[in-house]
Amino acid sequence: MTTEWKQNNLLVSTDQRRMDVNAIHAFLTRAYWCEGIPFEVVERAVHHSLCFGLFDGNAQVGLARVVTDYTTFAYLCDVYVLESHRGKGLGRRLVQCVMESSQLQGLRRFNLSTQDAHSLYAEFGFKPLKHPESQMERHKPDIYKSAASGEQSAGPGKS
């Protein structure tokens, strides 16, 4: 099942075969939230996610990636539009396509994390956590930087 939105030369598509992992990796490896992410990690993540690619002709110029069970829960991440295409409503369009997708209806919880784009997501009903004290996380923000510098990751029970 694929979701598609077309306008002139622009296309948002969930067709997995269209995703250009080279282009996605080229952006993500310099993104503030996953700087240095290896190509193979992006490749696996894209393969195992519901991806909404933004295309200008054949060139991939944006992405929104959803990690989900398609039933109860989804996590929206890796949302970007290339600098050359920003400020034209395409980021909003990507998020709109995600929210309208027939594969993502009826979820109990839809989460995301953002440093500064809260107002974009607020348009689609996202709010700050109501009970942050009840949420927990295991977060390793520097995991790709430490992997690149050859550090070992901590095993279970160590931090």
Ligand SMILES: CC(C)(COP(=O)(O)OP(=O)(O)OC[C@H]1O[C@@H](n2cnc3c(N)ncnc32)[C@H](O)[C@@H]1OP(=O)(O)O)[C@@H](O)C(=O)NCCC(=O)NCCS
């Ligand atoms: C965020 C991003 C996807 C927006 O894409 P875009 O195509 O330029 O956005 P749009 O033209 O659809 O506009 C989005 C709206 O969200 C608002 N917005 C809120 N936070 C924003 C932010 N951090 N960056 C850009 N726009 C933001 C804009 O002001 C705009 O509202 P307006 O039309 O009322 O001015 C793009 O700037 C980007 O790729 N940034 C770098 C990656 C990033 O930070 N991703 C978000 C991770 S959560």
